[in-house]
Amino acid sequence: MSSPVVPKEYYQYMSELQAVDFVLVELTLYLDTHPDDQQALAQFGQFQRRKASLMQQFESQFGSLREYGNSPVGSKWTWAEGPWPWQV
Numbered sequence: 001m002s003s004p005v006v007p008k009e010y011y012q013y014m015s016e017l018q019a020v021d022f023v024l025v026e027l028t029l030y031l032d033t034h035p036d037d038q039q040a041l042a043q044f045g046q047f048q049r050r051k052a053s054l055m056q057q058f059e060s061q062f063g064s065l066r067e068y069g070n071s072p073v074g075s076k077w078t079w080a081e082g083p084w085p086w087q088v
Contacts, residue, residue: 006062013058017065020051 027044034040055065 010062013054013062017051017054017058020047020054023047024051 024044024047027040027047031037031040031044059065
């Protein structure tokens, strides 16, 4: 089975989403031990908003990133349409 051809923008979004997720995980770990650090809290909020924006942009162009009722549903069910993450 061959992998589907996807535009370079797909990979750019995925790369940025992975980077933002990394920052959010690191900030979460930091905030677990420094819960009153206002600068870290502000950065966390900034990266949360960036992730939401990126996800919205990605899903409007390429389809759902999330399942189990967390992705927007359009006029048809598209979750099963590829490519799947392991196919790209």
